[in-house]
Amino acid sequence: MSAYFDAFEVSARRLAVLRVLFFGLLAFDLWTTFLPHAPRFGAGGFNVSQVPALDAWLPLPTPSVVGALYIVGGLAAFCAALGVGVRLALPVVAACYSGVYFWSQSDSYQHHYLVSLLLVLLCFVPHGAWRGDATHVRSWAMRLVYVQVSLMYAWTAATKCDAAWLDGSTMNSLLSCEARLHVQAFGNALGWSEAGALRAVSASIMLGEFAAAALVLYAPWWTIGLFVIPFFHAGVEYLDFDIELFSYYMFVLLFALLLPQRWLDRGWDAVAQRLGGPREHVLRALNGDSVPPGVSTPWLIAGATALAAFALLRALPVDRADIGAGLAAAFALGVLAPWNRGAGSVRTSSAIALIAGSGLCLAGLARSEALYDYHRQWGGYLRRSGDVEGAIARYESANAIQHDAPARHVALARLQLKRGEAAAAALNVDEALRRDEAAVSQANAHARSASAGAQDHLELGRAHVRLADTLKFATEVFPAAGRSDDVAALQRKREGHIGDARSAFEANVRSDPACGAGRGELARLRGAGDGADR
Amino acid sequence: MTTLRNLFIVGWVGLQVALPLSYYLGDDRFDERFAWRMFSPVRLSECRVKLVDRTDGAATLVRPNAELHEVWGNLLSRARSPVVHAYAKRWCDRRRDAGATAPALHAEITCENPARRGDAACAGALAAGAASAQPGCLVEPIDPAQNLCEVDR
Numbered sequence: 252m253s254a255y256f257d258a259f260e261v262s263a264r265r266l267a268v269l270r271v272l273f274f275g276l277l278a279f280d281l282w283t284t285f286l287p288h289a290p291r292f293g294a295g296g297f298n299v300s301q302v303p304a305l306d307a308w309l310p311l312p313t314p315s316v317v318g319a320l321y322i323v324g325g326l327a328a329f330c331a332a333l334g335v336g337v338r339l340a341l342p343v344v345a346a347c348y349s350g351v352y353f354w355s356q357s358d359s360y361q362h363h364y365l366v367s368l369l370l371v372l373l374c375f376v377p378h379g380a381w382r383g384d385a386t387h388v389r390s391w392a393m394r395l396v397y398v399q400v401s402l403m404y405a406w407t408a409a410t411k412c413d414a415a416w417l418d419g420s421t422m423n424s425l426l427s428c429e430a431r432l433h434v435q436a437f438g439n440a441l442g443w444s445e446a447g448a449l450r451a452v453s454a455s456i457m458l459g460e461f462a463a464a465a466l467v468l469y470a471p472w473w474t475i476g477l478f479v480i481p482f483f484h485a486g487v488e489y490l491d492f493d494i495e496l497f498s499y500y501m502f503v504l505l506f507a508l509l510l511p512q513r514w515l516d517r518g519w520d521a522v523a524q525r526l527g528g529p530r531e532h533v534l535r536a537l538n539g540d541s542v543p544p545g546v547s548t549p550w551l552i553a554g555a556t557a558l559a560a561f562a563l564l565r566a567l568p569v570d571r572a573d574i575g576a577g578l579a580a581a582f583a584l585g586v587l588a589p590w591n592r593g594a595g596s597v598r599t600s601s602a603i604a605l606i607a608g609s610g611l612c613l614a615g616l617a618r619s620e621a622l623y624d625y626h627r628q629w630g631g632y633l634r635r636s637g638d639v640e641g642a643i644a645r646y647e648s649a650n651a652i653q654h655d656a657p658a659r660h661v662a663l664a665r666l667q668l669k670r671g672e673a674a675a676a677a678l679n680v681d682e683a684l685r686r687d688e689a690a691v692s693q694a695n696a697h698a699r700s701a702s703a704g705a706q707d708h709l710e711l712g713r714a715h716v717r718l719a720d721t722l723k724f725a726t727e728v729f730p731a732a733g734r735s736d737d738v739a740a741l742q743r744k745r746e747g748h749i750g751d752a753r754s755a756f757e758a759n760v761r762s763d764p765a766c767g768a769g770r771g772e773l774a775r776l777r778g779a780g781d782g783a784d785r
Numbered sequence: 786m787t788t789l790r791n792l793f794i795v796g797w798v799g800l801q802v803a804l805p806l807s808y809y810l811g812d813d814r815f816d817e818r819f820a821w822r823m824f825s826p827v828r829l830s831e832c833r834v835k836l837v838d839r840t841d842g843a844a845t846l847v848r849p850n851a852e853l854h855e856v857w858g859n860l861l862s863r864a865r866s867p868v869v870h871a872y873a874k875r876w877c878d879r880r881r882d883a884g885a886t887a888p889a890l891h892a893e894i895t896c897e898n899p900a901r902r903g904d905a906a907c908a909g910a911l912a913a914g915a916a917s918a919q920p921g922c923l924v925e926p927i928d929p930a931q932n933l934c935e936v937d938r
Contacts, residue, residue: 253787256794294854299871301818306871356868357856361823372797395794399801406805406821413900415826420903424829492824632854 259394262512263383264519266393267334269507270381274332276503277344277366280496281325282612283621286569289318290629291357295636301353312354314629315571320347322564322575322612323582329608331381335601336586338378343582345370362497365403369504372396397508401467404480408460416457419449428766430490459483466509473509480505549589556602557583563609568622568648579609623652627659639666650682657686661721668728677732680725687718691748698755705763712755712772719748752776814899815864815926825899831911832864832896832926836872839889839932840880847876847890864894864926873933880934893929898922 292298292312300306324347331340349367352358375392379385415421426434431445438448460483466476484498484505557580564576583605587598616622630645646663653659660683664676694711697703722745729736753776759769808820817827836847849872850858860868873890880888895915901907907922915923927933 253791291854291856295852295857297853297857297872297875299857299868303867303871356818356860356865357854359818359860361818361821364819391790391794395797398798402798402801403821407823409805410820410822410825415900415902418903421824421826421829424826424902425824635855636852 256391256394257389259391260387260389261380261393262387262515263380263385264515265507265510265512266376266380266388267383268510268515269504270334270337271332272503272507273500274328274340274344276496276499277348278325278328278332278608281321281328281348282616283619284495285321285351286318286325286616287621287624287628288358289321289569290314290625290632292317292351292355294632298354299356301356309354312351315569315574317351317354318569318625319571319575319578320351322567322569323578324348325612326560326564326579326605326608327582329611330586330601330604333604333608334381335598335604337381339582339585339588341370341374341378341381343585345374360495360497362494362500365399366500368399369396372399397467400504400508401464404460404467405464408457408464411453411457411460416453417450419446419453422449422453422456425490425492427491432765456483456486474511477505477509477511480509549587552599552602553584553587553589556587556605557581559606560609563606563613567613567616568652569625618652618654623649623658626652630659630662634662634666639670642666643670655686655689657683657690657717660686661724664724664728668731673728673732676728677734680721680728683721684718684725687714687721690714691718698758705759705767705769708755708759708762709767709769709772712752712759712769715748715752715755716772716776719745719752722748749776813866813926814924815896816866826902827899828863830897830899830902832862832894833911834862834864835893836869836876837891837893839891840885840887849876864896866926869894869927870933870936873936877934888934890933891929891931892927892933893925894927895923895925898924 292314294314296311298306298309298311300309324344327340327343327347330336331344345367348363348370352363352367372392372395375395376390377388380388380390411417434448434452435445437452438445441448443451459479463476463480463483466472466480481502484501487494488498560583561576561580564579565572567575569575583602586601586605626645626649630642630649633639633642633645643663643666646659646666650658650660650663660679664679664683667673667676667679691711691714694707694714698707698711700707722741725736726738726741726745729741730738753773756769756772756776760767760773763769804819805821808817808822814827815832817825836849838845838847849861853861853872857868857872861872869892873892876890877888895911897911898907898921901922904922906919910918910922915925
C-alpha cells in the first residue's frame with residue numbers, strides 16, 4: 252500500500268491548473284454563495300454540529316464569525332489561486348471552509364463535505380510543488396485525492412443499486428418538465444415508453460458512476476474519464492437541480508485531475524508562449540530591484556498591505572465587518588511574513604495580490620445580489636421570530652444594496668406600519684411603487700422584443716403581480732399616513748395590472764404549452780381571488 | 786513520520802468506507818450526510834412531523850418552527866435524527882429550568898418509506914395515514930412512545 256501512495260507522481264503544471272481553477276472557483280463560491288447563508292448560523296440560539304457529540308464543547312456559531320470566516324477563506328482561496336502564500340493559504344481555506352461545515356448541520360450539502368475533505372488533503376501536498384520548484388513531485392496526498400474522488404463515485408453508484416432508483420421512479424420525481432420532454436423524445440426515438448426510457452437513463456447513470464470510480468483511479472484511462480464523467484454533471488445542470496456549484500467543482504476537478512499530461516504540456520506551452528513574456532516582465536518589475544532594500548522595507552510593505560486589506564474589508568456592508576477585516580490583515584501579515592525574511596525580500600506581487608483580492612471582494616460584493624440576500628434573508632428570519640427592530644435594520648441594509656431594483660420596501664413598510672410609523676411606511680411604499688413600475692417597464696420591453704420567449708412573458712406577469720400587490724398595500728398605508736391619494740384610483744390601477752399579469756401568463760402558456768410556469772401563476776391568481784399578496 | 790502518514794491514509798480510507806457502510810448497516814435511513822447518497826429517494830420522501838408535549842398527561846403540540854430558523858425546520862421535517870434530539874434536549878432543559886420535574890416530549894414522525902416510493906400501492910399513503918396505509922409504505926424513524934427528555938438527558 253505504501254508504494255501505491257509513495258510512488259504517485261504529479262506534475263507541477265497539473266497542480267498549477269488545479270490551483271488556479273479550483274481555488275478561483277472556491278473564492279467566488281465563498282463570497283457569493285456562502286456569505287448570504289451566514290445569518291442562519293446560530294439563529295435562535297440553536298445549532299447542531301456534524302458531530303453532535305462535540306456540541307457540548309463547541310461555541311454557538313454566529314453570523315458575524317461565520318461571515319468573517321467566509322470572507323477570509325475567500326481571500327485565502329483567491330491568493331492560493333494566484334500562487335501567493337500557498338503554504339499559509341491552504342490551511343486557512345481548509346480551516347475556514349471545513350471548520351464551518353463541521354460546525355453546523357445547517358450546511359448539509361454533500362459537495363460541501365467533499366470540498367472540505369479535498370481541502371484537508373491538499374494541505375498535505377508539498378508546498379514547493381504548488382510553487383513549481385520541480386517539474387514533477389511525488390505526493391501521497393494527491394493520490395489520496397484521486398482515491399477520495401473515486402470512493403465518492405463508487406458509493407454514489409452503490410447507493411443507486413436499489414429498486415427505487417433502478418425502476419426509474421426516483422428519476423421521474425427529480426425531472427423538470429423540460430427534462431421530461433427530452434427523456435420522452437429519447438424514448439420515442441428508440442421506440443421505448445417513457446417509463447422504459449427512465450429505467451434506461453437510471454441504470455446508465457448507476458453504471459456510469461461505477462465506471463467513473465474506476466476511470467479516476469487508473470491513469471491510462473484518464474482520457475476516457477475526461478470525456479465521459481463530466482456528462483453526469485452536465486446532466487445535473489441540465490436537469491436544473493439546486494446543488495449550487497457542485498457541477499462546476501466537478502468540471503474543474505475532473506479537468507485538472509484527468510487531463511492527459513501531453514495535452515496539458517502542449518496547452519501550457521502555447522499559453523506560456525503568449526503570456527510568459529509579459530508575466531515575467533511584470534513580476535520582475537514588481538519583485539526585482541524596484542523595492543529599495545533596507546531593514547524596514549519588508550515591514551513597511553507588509554504593514555501597509557495588512558492595513559489596506561483591513562480598510563477595504565472593513566468597508567464591506569456585513570455585520571461586524573471588522574472581524575473579517577482583522578483576520579484578513581493577520582492573513583496578509585502571515586503571507587508576507589517579514590519576520591522570516593531578509594530585508595527587501597517581501598514580494599511586491601504578493602502584496603498587490605492581497606490588496607487586489609480584498610478590493611475585488613469589496614467591489615464585487617458591495618452592491619451584489621449576494622449581500623442583498625445576506626440582509627434580506629436575515630431580515631426575514633428576524634421578522635418571523637418577532638424581532639421588529641432587527642428586521643427593520645436588516646431590510647434597510649438590503650434596500651440600500653439593491654440599488655434600483657425591487658427590494659424589500661414593502662416588507663419594511665409593513666413593519667413600520669406595525670410600529671405606528673405610517674408616514675415612514677408610506678415613503679417606502681412610494682419607493683417600492685417607483686421600482687416596481689420601472690421593473691414592469693423593463694419586463695414589458697423584453698416581452699415585446701422580437702426575441703421574446705416564454706420566460707420573458709412569465710417575468711412580465713410576475714412584475715405586474717408584484718406592482719399590483721404594492722398598490723394593494725398602498726391603499727392601506729396612504730390613508731393611515733393621512734395622505735390624500737385617491738384610493739379608488741389606486742384600486743383601479745391595481746386591477747389593470749392584475750389583468751396585464753393574466754395576459755402575460757397566458758402568453759407564457761401559449762409560448763410554452765407543455766411546461767409554461769404561467770399555468771401555475773394563473774391558478775395562484777385565481778386562488779387569491781385576483782392577486783396574491785407576496 | 787512514514788508510520789504516521791500511513792496511519793493517516795489507512796484512517797482516511799477506512800473512514801470513507803466505514804461511514805457510508807454504517808449508514809447502510811444502521812437503522813437511521815434519514816441521515817444521509819456521510820453516505821454519498823446523491824439524488825436519493827430519501828430526500829424525496831415526505832414526512833409528517835409532530836412534536837408533542839405530554840408532560841402533564843395531555844398532548845400539546847410543540848411548534849419548533851416558531852423559534853428556529855427555517856433551515857432547522859426543514860431538517861426536522863426531513864426526520865434528521867440528531868436535529869430532533871438536539872431540539873428535544875433544548876426543549877426539555879428549558880422545561881426543567883421552568884420547574885417541570887418530569888418533562889415529556891414525544892416525536893411522532895411518519896415518513897414515506899424511501900424504499901417503496903415508486904410502488905403504486907404506496908401512492909397517497911402519507912395522506913391516508915398509518916392506520917389505512919398498506920404495511921411497509923410508511924416508516925417511523927423515531928419511536929413515538931419514547932420520551933425524548935429521558936433519552937437525551
